[in-house]
Amino acid sequence: GAGVSQSPSNKVTEKGKDVELRCDPISGHTALYWYRQSLGQGLEFLIYFQGNSAPDKSGLPSDRFSAERTGGSVSTLTIQRTQQEDSAVYLCASSANQGARAFFGQGTRLTVV
């Protein structure tokens, strides 16, 4: 596509529910990143994919967070048993390869009530 697309743009969920956030990277981009932007924490790296594998998942805050990427394209970030502190904007970015310029999506704003 023309840019990185994320869905949904906004998600409100009840505490304890599971959520899935989707990222469609720019076509042909092999590298994909997830970041989280929250008040007081700034922009935090979560996980990096090269193709379908995740060589760096060091930023995932707990085992409630997981992500996968299939077909070297779409990625899904799953948060299980959501907590209020998970409320944030989740950003996805992709790049043509490791080290190339990263293009960001507009993010998914997650609110846990």
Next chain:
Amino acid sequence: GDSVTQMEGPVTLSEEAFLTINCTYTATGYPSLFWYVQYPGEGLQLLLKATKADDKGSNKGFEATYRKETTSFHLEKGSVQVSDSAVYFCALTPGAAGNKLTFGGGTRVLVKP
């Protein structure tokens, strides 16, 4: 680990004023340095970058010089416009072939007519 520190905002300026946003970093090796900008309602965009010491990145009238001796990458613009109102993020990757971005906390800039 790597870290980026930038001046806190908000910074409020009048149109045509001079803008400086300070950024310092801590990293091992030779990181690449970036400024990203987030305009209201839009996604993060790369503003400029520098990949080695003494390089100057520039774009849209903004400039920043990679200063290894002071571990700094301050952003400057000589004459701001209302359209420059945004949040600015300083960031680094571990090297020219690095992957994940480490961001500063962001600085909100408001330019008044």
